[in-house]
Amino acid sequence: xxxxxxxxxxxxxxxxxxxxxxxxxxxxxxxxxxxxxxxxxxxxxxxxxxxxxxxxxxxxxxxxxxxxxxxxxxxxxxxxxxxxxxxxxxxxxxxxxxxxxxxxxxxxxxxxxxxxxxxxxxxxxxxxxxxxxxxxxxxxxxxxxxxxxxxxxxxxxxxxxxxxxxxxxxxxxxxxxxxxxxxxxxxxxxxxxxxxxxxxxxxxxxxxxxxxxxxxxxxxxxxxxxxxxxxxxxxxxxxxxxxxxxxxxxxxxxx
Amino acid sequence: xxxxxxxxxxxxxxxxxxxxxxxxxxxxxxxxxxxxxxxxxxxxxxxxxxxxxxxxxxxxxxxxxxxxxxxxxxxxxxxxxxxxxxxxxxxxxxxxxxxxxxxxxxxxxxxxxxxxxxxxxxxxxxxxxxxxxxxxxxxxxxxxxxxxxxxxxxxxxxxxxxxxxxxxxxxxxxxxxxxxxxxxxxxxxxxxxxxxxxxxxxxxxxxxxxxxxxxxxxxxxxxxxxxxxxxxxxxxxxxxxxxxxxxxxxxxxxxxxxxxxxxxxxxxxxxxxxxxxxxxxxxxxxxxxxxxxxxxxxxxxxxxxxxxxxxxxxxxxxxxxxxxxxxxxxxx
Numbered sequence: 360x361x362x363x364x365x366x367x368x369x370x371x372x373x374x375x376x377x378x379x380x381x382x383x384x385x386x387x388x389x390x391x392x393x394x395x396x397x398x399x400x401x402x403x404x405x406x407x408x409x410x411x412x413x414x415x416x417x418x419x420x421x422x423x424x425x426x427x428x429x430x431x432x433x434x435x436x437x438x439x440x441x442x443x444x445x446x447x448x449x450x451x452x453x454x455x456x457x458x459x460x461x462x463x464x465x466x467x468x469x470x471x472x473x474x475x476x477x478x479x480x481x482x483x484x485x486x487x488x489x490x491x492x493x494x495x496x497x498x499x500x501x502x503x504x505x506x507x508x509x510x511x512x513x514x515x516x517x518x519x520x521x522x523x524x525x526x527x528x529x530x531x532x533x534x535x536x537x538x539x540x541x542x543x544x545x546x547x548x549x550x551x552x553x554x555x556x557x558x559x560x561x562x563x564x565x566x567x568x569x570x571x572x573x574x575x576x577x578x579x580x581x582x583x584x585x586x587x588x589x590x591x592x593x594x595x596x597x598x599x600x601x602x603x604x605x606x607x608x609x610x611x612x613x614x
Numbered sequence: 615x616x617x618x619x620x621x622x623x624x625x626x627x628x629x630x631x632x633x634x635x636x637x638x639x640x641x642x643x644x645x646x647x648x649x650x651x652x653x654x655x656x657x658x659x660x661x662x663x664x665x666x667x668x669x670x671x672x673x674x675x676x677x678x679x680x681x682x683x684x685x686x687x688x689x690x691x692x693x694x695x696x697x698x699x700x701x702x703x704x705x706x707x708x709x710x711x712x713x714x715x716x717x718x719x720x721x722x723x724x725x726x727x728x729x730x731x732x733x734x735x736x737x738x739x740x741x742x743x744x745x746x747x748x749x750x751x752x753x754x755x756x757x758x759x760x761x762x763x764x765x766x767x768x769x770x771x772x773x774x775x776x777x778x779x780x781x782x783x784x785x786x787x788x789x790x791x792x793x794x795x796x797x798x799x800x801x802x803x804x805x806x807x808x809x810x811x812x813x814x815x816x817x818x819x820x821x822x823x824x825x826x827x828x829x830x831x832x833x834x835x836x837x838x839x840x841x842x843x844x845x846x847x848x849x850x851x852x853x854x855x856x857x858x859x860x861x862x863x864x865x866x867x868x869x870x871x872x873x874x875x876x877x878x879x880x881x882x883x884x885x886x887x888x889x890x891x892x893x894x895x896x897x898x899x900x901x902x903x904x905x906x907x908x909x910x911x912x913x914x915x916x917x918x919x920x921x922x923x924x925x926x927x928x929x930x931x932x933x934x935x936x937x938x939x940x941x942x943x944x945x946x
Contacts, residue, residue, distance in 0.1 A: 425892055432692040441892040505690060507676050509753070517753045519676045545674035546693035549893035589890070 403465075403577045409603035412572040415454045415565050415585060418612035421446035427549045429481055434504035435547060437480020443589050444613075445486075450569025451611055453487040454587045455538070455555045457562035458573065459594060461581030467559050469493035473530070476542070476552065478502050478522075483542065483552035487588070489562040490554065492536055498522070498529040506550070511541045515556065519545075538586055553588055578603070585609050639724040639785060646780040648718065652711050653773040657910065659708050660766055662701040664906035667822055668899040671697040672759075678750040705743060712739045715776070728779055735776060738769045756825020763819035764812065767910045771917040778918055783858065790856050793930045800852070800927050803845040804920035807866075811913045814838050818909070822902070828885055835877060842870045842916070849919065856926050862919035869912040876905040 425441035445452040473495035477484045481502055490496060498508050500522045509519040514535040522529055533540070533556040544550035555562065563571040573583075578601045586592045590611045597607055666672055671694025675681050681699055682689045689695055712735055719732030745762040752758060778784055794800050814834050820826035849863035879901040888898045 427892060431694075431696075434692070443890065443892055504692060505695075507674055509673055509676075511753075519673050519753060521676050521682060544693075545671055545698075546695055548670040548694065551892075 401577070403575070405575075407578055407601035408575045409578060409599035409601065409605070410572065410574040410576065411581075411583060411597055411599065411605050411607050412570070413607040413609065414569045415451045415456070415571065415587075416449055416569060416608065416610040417444075417446045417451040418610045421449070422613065429547070429549070432481065432504055432547060434502065435481035437482045441549070442482075442486045444587075445567070447567050447569075450565075450567070451587065452565055452567045452569060453485075454565040454569075454571070454585050454611075455487055455489060455553070455562065456565065456571045456573065456583060456585050457489065457538075457555065457557050458559055458576070459582045459584040461579050462559055462561070462577075463579075465559070467491065469495075469532075470560065473497040474554075475499065475528075476554075478506050478508075478544075478550070481506075481544075481547050481550060483550060485552070485564065487553050487564050488555065489557060489564060490533075491560060492534065492556055492558050493532055496531045496533070496554065498531070500524055500526055505546065506544045507546055509543050509545055510554070511543065512537060513540075515540065538584075538592075539588060555586070583607060585611075587611055590614065639722075639728070641782050641785040642722055642780065643782075645718060645722055646777065646782070648711075648715060649773070649777040649780045652708070652715055653770070653777045655704070655708055655711065656770045656773045657907070659701070659704045660770060660910045661903060661907050662697070662704050663763075663766060664903040665899070666694075666697045666701050667759075668902045669694060669697050669894050671695070672754050673750065674698045675702070675750070678747040702746075705746065709739050709743060712736050719776070723780070725779075728776075731772070731776060731779070735769065735772045738765060738772055742766055742769055754823060756820055756823040759823035760816055760819035760825065763822075763906075764815055767815060767913050770910050771914050774914045774918060775921060778921060789925050790858070791926050791928060792853055792856060794852075794927045795930045796848075796852070799929045800845070800848055800923050801920065801929060803841070803848060804916065804923050807842050807845045807916050808913070808920060810834070810838050810841050811909075811916055815909065815913065818905075828881070832877075832881065835874065839870065839874060842866060842912075845916075845919070846870070849923065853927060858922045859919070859926050862915050862922055866912065866915045866919055869908055869915055873905065873908045873912050876901060876908055880905040 422444050425443065427439040427441055429435040429437070429439055442453060469491045474488055474490040475497045476488060477499045479501045481504070500506055501524075503524050505521060505523050507519060507521040508529055509517075510531070511517055512533065514537040515533045518531065520529055533554070535556065536558050537556045539553045540556060542552050542554055561573050561576055563573050565571045576599055578599050580596065580598050583595050583597055584592055585595070590613070593609055593611065595607055595609060597605060599605060674694030675689065675698045677683065679685065681687075681702065689699055691699065716732040716736040720729045723729060723732075742762065742765045745758060745765055749755070749759050749762055798806075814831065817826065817831040817834055821828045821831050846863045846867035849859050850867075853859045880898075883895070883897040883901045888895060891898065
């Protein structure tokens with residue numbers, strides 16, 4: 360191959376690699392999911408509301424607990440076990456469960472109360488949280504050391520603020536739905552939690568027993584989504600009649 | 615090129631050659647040692663920067679150009695702040711040294727192109743500082759972070775080049791030469807080597823800053839290996855008697871082999887073993903920082919080789935005059 364051809368051919372190859380392999384971040388200018396159209400949904404009648412509850416299981420051998428090294432800050436004296444995959448007696452904790460579809464074009468106002476996250480023992484409490492679009496998020500620092508709170512939104516604007524011990528809580532809100540929005544601390548790289556911003560108040564986070572419960576759902580056909588930070592998402596369809604109380608169990612397994 | 619006249623291999627320089635050579639610039643040992651010092655400190659800065667990324671500490675100091683609201687107060691050095699703030703302090707020191715170098719070079723060096731190289735070094739380090747600030751202000755966008763990596767290594771190459779150009783060998787000695795009649799020429803190979811290394815640098819930086827998958831950087835590695843090996847072997851075998859060419863070629867080949875091994879190690883610890891790591895682990899940090907550092911040395915060695923090849927291995931072109939046989943003519 361003549362060398363004069365080599366450079367332009369190589370540049371073409373490189374451009375192809377960049378085009379196909381680049382992991383473009385979505386910007387806020389990209390389209391957000393449009394509000395569902397169609398005739399207005401009927402208001403929710405509290406007399407007929409139903410509920411869905413259940414347990415999220417983990418199939419297979421529970422993974423060994425991963426220890427965290429907190430030695431880079433002597434003030435960090437928290438529980439030093441990773442929360443990426445928390446399995447106890449076959450039950451999976453920290454799974455975000457929410458109504459993905461089925462509520463029609465109902466619009467729900469942001470909750471008046473704030474969702475509070477606390478930084479204690481150099482960990483975020485809770486590890487997974489849900490809040491409504493526009494709802495206030497309050498972040499406290501009860502640790503004896505400084506943190507920086509970095510929200511890495513894709514659909515929402517990124518922000519990064521430092522917070523001194525016992526400082527005034529940081530108050531933020533998110534304008535767009537986004538599932539598993541990471542919040543991390545760059546001073547303590549093991550510190551990470553996930554905020555799930557949703558458009559409706561029908562969501563839950565499984566506890567150590569793997570259980571969840573979603574109340575107040577109007578009768579209808581729903582898609583319930585179960586999202587775990589490492590194991591991904593699974594969806595289940597459910598039909599709820601008036602005053603139904605249905606159980607919905609699901610299992611995740613390590614990929 | 616300096617006003618030094620090209621001398622044939624092994625011949626004692628003539629009076630005219632010596633006279634012309636003395637018009638370049640006198641050797642300034644202090645200036646040269648200062649340039650070497652800056653190159654060394656810049657390497658330390660590259661390592662400090664790599665530690666920031668490998669420890670995921672890039673945004674531990676959330677503001678710029680201040681640090682936690684202050685231009686001069688030292689923050690509490692725990693966690694990621696240790697890496698990020700120390701990187702900023704070393705960067706400020708390098709910037710300060712570069713100002714001194716640019717002024718000193720402008721005043722002391724008689725070579726016009728060297729004066730402007732000093733200015734270029736200053737411009738590069740200022741650009742690098744601004745890029746570093748932008749990475750903080752825009753939350754580590756992959757493109758800007760990768761540019762910061764590339765410009766940082768470019769500045770390191772400039773610093774090494776200035777150290778070379780102020781050295782005793784470059785300033786005082788008449789260069790030993792050998793005409794290059796092969797195709798592709800050695801200078802072409804060295805320039806292509808620099809190009810492919812920059813491509814590899816950008817692909818690696820884009821992966822490290824989460825803007826791209828790992829496979830383009832890995833796929834490009836064999837191309838880098840083949841081209842650099844070809845260049846090094848050509849330089850070492852054809853021009854083994856020219857020390858100024860042979861030494862950087864050997865260094866380049868050694869660094870290439872080291873870098874390929876470190877690349878394998880970095881991939882294993884970071885991509886294979888570390889994909890589910892909850893925090894940066896020692897093996898991941900050590901291998902990736904070493905890979906970045908040796909990559910910088912490799913690029914600098916290749917640039918130095920290219921400079922030396924340009925000086926010592928002029929290219930022969932065939933010149934045909936009507937009615938005569940073609941003859942080799944050395945490029946000016």
